[in-house]
Amino acid sequence: MIFAAGVVLFSEGNQHYGEKFALSSLLPAGLAVEATAESERVIAVTARSGARARPCPLCRRVSHRIHSRYLRRVSDLPCIGMKVELHLVARRSICDAPLCRRRIFAERFDDCVVAERSRRTSRLECIVHHLGLALGGRPAASFAKRLMVPVNNDTLLRVVRR
Known part of the structure; x- marks a missing residue:
């Protein structure tokens, strides 16, 4: 690069x-x-x-x-x-x-x-929020890891609750 x-x-x-x-x-x-x-x-x-x-x-x-x-x-x-x-x-x-x-x-x-x-930027926060809504805690965390978004299952659930 x-x-x-x-x-x-x-x-x-x-x-x-x-x-x-x-x-x-x-x-x-x-x-x-x-x-x-x-x-x-x-x-x-x-x-x-x-x-x-x-x-x-x-x-x-x-x-x-x-x-x-x-x-x-x-x-x-x-x-x-x-x-x-x-x-x-x-x-x-x-x-x-x-x-x-x-x-x-x-x-x-x-x-x-x-x-x-x-x-996190607002656009990354939006993706984290939608991942948490769609998949929940652990499945969203493993999918986020493949997308190179550094979040764990507790963070995903906290973002959804907020």
């Missing part, structure tokens, strides 16, 4: 297994790719939000002052038989509203990308 300039070409030796396509087409909408890396079984994509600023969750005032950044590791749908791990660069911002109780807040991504405090 070759990563170059936002384009991916799947190849092994002289054999090509796919065509070129934009890496951003693999990611949820609203993310901008910063870097990619791969190991034998995992594709790691470092991405950030495409939005320039986010509002404070309490007072809804938009802040452009960045306090710091941190990495969120989130699982995504597998690609070409490899696990995909998103490293989302989340910003901590300073709220300038004088009456707001929250001085520093973390950037929240859209719910269509990843829910608050979630370890």
